[in-house]
C-alpha cells in the first residue's frame with residue numbers, strides 16, 4: 001500500500017483528495033492545524049484504518065515515521081476573507097510550510113505536489129491564462145500575502161527540484177466549488193448560496209462584469225490525482241474553462257435556488273482580478289484531463305450541502 005502525507009487535510013480541497021486517495025487504495029496521513037480547515041470535513045474518515053490524522057502546524061518542524069511515497073502540500077488559507085484575516089500565517093505556510101513538506105519529501109524519497117493558485121497570475125493581462133504567462137501581481141497589495149506566498153512556494157519547489165533532484169509538481173488551481181466549502185468564507189459560491197437560500201440580497205462586488213470560471217471539486221481532485229502520478233515539474237493549470245461574469249453567476253444561483261433575492265452592489269475589493277479563465281491545453285495534453293461536471297450539475301449537491309448546514313443552524 002502506497003502512503004501519502006497531505007497537509008491541509010481538513011480543508012475543502014484536500015479532504016476530497018483524501019477521499020479519492022483512500023478509494024484508490026492509498027493509505028493517507030492527514031496533517032492540519034484547523035486554522036481554516038474543519039474537523040467535520042474528515043469526521044467520516046475516523047473509522048478508516050487507512051487514514052491517520054495528526055493535528056500539526058506544518059510551518060513548525062515535525063517528523064513522520066515510516067515510509068511516505070507522495071507528499072502533498074495543500075495547506076493554506078485560500079479565500080480572500082481568510083487570508084486577509086491571517087496574512088502572516090498565509091505567508092508562513094507558503095514559505096516555511098512548503099519548505100518543511102519539501103524536506104519531508106526529500107528525506108522519504110517521495111514525489112512532492114504543491115497546490116498553487118491562479119492568483120499566481122494576479123490581475124492577468126493575458127487571457128485566458130496559460131502556464132507560460134508570468135502574471136501581473138501587486139507585491140504589496142492586500143492579496144499579496146496569498147499571491148506572493150504561493151509564487152514563493154512555486155519558486156521554492158522548483159529550487160528543490162533543480163538543486164536536490166526531488167520529483168515535484170505544481171498545480172495552479174482556479175476557482176473551485178463544492179460541498180465542504182465554508183459557508184462564511186466570503187467566497188462567491190458560498191456567499192451567493194447562503195444569501196440566495198435565505199432570500200437575502202446577493203452582494204455583487206463592483207459592477208459584476210469581472211469574470212471567473214468555476215470547477216467542481218471532483219473534477220479538480222481528478223486533475224490533482226493525475227498530476228501527483230505524473231512526471232511534470234512545471235506548473236499545470238487545473239480549472240474549468242467555462243467563463244462567466246459574476247452577474248451571470250448570480251443569475252444562475254437565483255434560478256437554481258428559486259430564490260426571491262435581489263442584487264445589492266458592494267464596493268469592489270482592492271486588486272480584485274477583472275478576468276480569469278484557465279487555458280487547460282497543457283493538462284489535456286499531459287494528463288489526459290478535462291473537467292466533466294457542468295456548473296448546474298455541480299451546483300446541485302453544493303446547494304444541498306449548504307441547505308443542510310443552514311437548516312441545522
Ligand code: UDP
Pocket residue numbers: 079080175186187188189191192203204205206210212246268269272273
Ligand atoms: N464576489 C462578489 N460578491 C461576494 C463575493 C465575491 O461579487 O459576496 C466577487 C469577487 O469580487 C470576485 C469574484 O466574486 O470578483 C470571486 O471572488 P472569490 O472571493 O470567490 O474568489 P477570487 O476569485 O477573487 O479569489
